[in-house]
Amino acid sequence: MRKVIYIEKDIKDLPRTKYILKKFKNPIIILIDRYSEVFNKKNQNFRLQKINPAIILAKKYKNFILETPKSYTIGKKNNYYFSYMYNCLFDCRYCFLQGMYNSSNFVIFINYEDFFKEISFLKKKNIGKNTTIFSGYDCDSLAYDNITNFSNSVLKYFENFNDIELEIRTKSTYLKPFYRRSLKNIVLAFSFTPERFSTKYELGVASLKKRVDALKKVVNFGWNIGIRFDPFVIYEGWEVDYERLFKILFSTVPREQIHSVTYGNIRYPKKIFNNIKKMYTNEKLFLKFEKNKKNIYDENNGELIDNFCKNYLFTQIDQSKVFCNIHEK
Template sequence: MFSAIYIENEVKHYKRVELMLSRYPDVPHIFCERYGEIFNRNSQNFRLQKKSPALILARKHGNLVLPAPKGYGFDNGPGFYFSHMFNCVYDCRYCFLQGMYRSANYVVFVNYEEFESALHANITKYPGPSVYYSGYDCDSLALEPVSKFCKYFLPFFSKHPEVVMEIRTKSTQVRTLLESTPLKNCIVAMSFTAHDEARKWEHKVPSIAKRIDTLKKLQQAGWPVAIRFEPLIYEPNMLQRYLSLFEQVFSALDSSAIHSVSTGEFRMPAEYMKNIIKLYPDEPLFARPMHKKNGVMSLFDKNNSYHEAIEKLLLRFISAEQYYRCV
C-alpha cells in the first residue's frame, strides 16, 4: 500500500506507531525530524506521487481543532473540524486537496491524546450543542485499519452526548463501527455523485452499490447515517441521472431514519484550481467556463435552475427538515 513509511523521531516510540509499523515490516521505515521535510519540500509532483504514495507518521503542533468553514455542514450550533490526517487514499479529480498540498503522500498525526485534550477544551469553551467534523482534509475511514482513528475517538464522544461528530467518507471500512456500540451523536455521512460522474472522476473509490450497502449495514446496526450529494457538476441528462441515483439510494435505506441529506455545488479556491490545472491540463472538467466570486471558482451559474431542480427531485424521497444546501 505504501512506497515507504516516514516516522518523526518524536513519535517513533509511541505504542500506536509501533503497532502501525508492525503491519508493514517489508516497507522501508525512514526516520525524520519533521514531516514537513518530506511533505512540504519543493519540486514534488502530486500526480506522480499519487501512483505510489508514502505514509508519514507525525505529531501535529497546534491548530488541533479549528472553526469549520462558513456554510459547511448542518445547523446544530457552532461547527468545528479536526484533522488527524492530510490527504486521501482516493483520487477524485474534482478534489481540492490536490491543489492544496504539494505532496500526495499521506500524513497521519498520531498524537491522539493531544487531539482529545483540545477537543475537551473546545467543548468546555463552547458549551451546548455543536458539531465536530472529521474528514475535511482526508477521508476519515479509508485508513481506519491502520490509524484506528474511530476506535480511539468513539469513546471520547460517547462521554459528550451534547455534541455531534460527523465522519465524512466514501469508504466501506466500517468494521470498527459495526463492532462498537452505536452512538446517537456520531453520524456517518457518505458522499455520492451520479453514476457517470463517479466513473469519470472518482478513481479508486468504492462503487456506489458498495457504499449504499455499507450505509445499509450501519443503519441496520443502529448508527445514524447521512448522505452528501456533492459536488453537483452539470452534465447532460443530469436530472435523470440523479433521479436514478436517488431511487437506488433511498430504496435501500430507511429514509425516515436518515439524519440529514445535503447537496453542494462544485466550488474551489481559485489558487487551488490554478494548481490543479497545472497537474491535469487536458482534463475537460477544468476547461469548462468557470465563475469566480470572492476568490472561489464554481461551475454552476448561480442564476440557473439545475440545483433547484435537483432539490425538488430529492424532496420526493426525504422531508424538508432532513435537507440542507451546503454553500
C-alpha cells in the same frame, strides 16, 4: 511496491507508531525531525506520488480543531473541523486537496487523544450542545482506518462527549468498526456521485453496489446517516443518473435515520483552481469554470443544481435536514 514510511524521531517508539508499522510488509523507514521537512515542499509531484504515496507519521502540537467556513453546517450553530490525517487514499479528479498540497503523501498525526482533549474543552466552555465537529475535511476519515485504527479511538471518546455531534465523512466501504451499537452523537456521512461519473472520476472508490451494501449494514445498526452530494456534478445525462441514485439511497436509508443531506457544486478558491488546472491540461471537467463575484471558481450551475435537488429532496425528507453549499453569485 515497498512503502516508504517517514517517522518523526520523537514518536518512533510510541505504541501507535509500532502498531501502524506492523501493517506494512518490509517498509523502508526514514527518520525525520518534523513532518514539514518532507511534506508539501515545493519540488514535489502530486500526481507521481499518487502512484505509491509515502506515509509520514507525525505528531501535531497545535491547532487541533479549527472553525469551518461560516456557511458550513448541518444544523448546528458552532462548527469545527479536525484532520488527523492529510491526503486521501482515493484519487478523485476534482478533489481540492490536489490543489492545496504539493504532495499526495499521507501525513498521519498519531496523537489522536490530543484532538479529543481539545474537543473536550468545548464541552467545558459549555458550547458543546450546539456544536458539530467535522472529520474528513483534509482526508477521507475512514479510507485508511484499517491502518490507523482511528475510528476505534473516536468511538471510545465520543461515547463520553454525547452532547457534541461528530460527522465522519467518507467514501470508504471499510465500516467494520461501526458494526456495533450506534452512538446518537455520531453521523456517518457518505459522499455520492452517480456511478457513471464515479467510475471515471473517483479512482479507487468502490462500486455503488458495494457502497450501498456497506451503507445497509451500518443502517441496520441504527447509525445516523448523512448523505452528501457535494460535489453535485453536471454532465450529459446527469438528471437520469441522479434520479436513479436518489432512489437507491433513499430506499436504503429509512427517513428517520437520515440526519441530513447536503449538496453543492464543484468550487475552488483561485489558487487551488489554478494548481488543479495546471495538473490536468487535457481535462474537460473544468472547462467552463469561471471566477464568480466571491472570487470562487465554479461552473455557474448553482441554480440548476439547487432547483433539481430541492424538487426531489423536499419530497423525501424534512426541509430542515437539507443543506445547500452553493455560493451565491
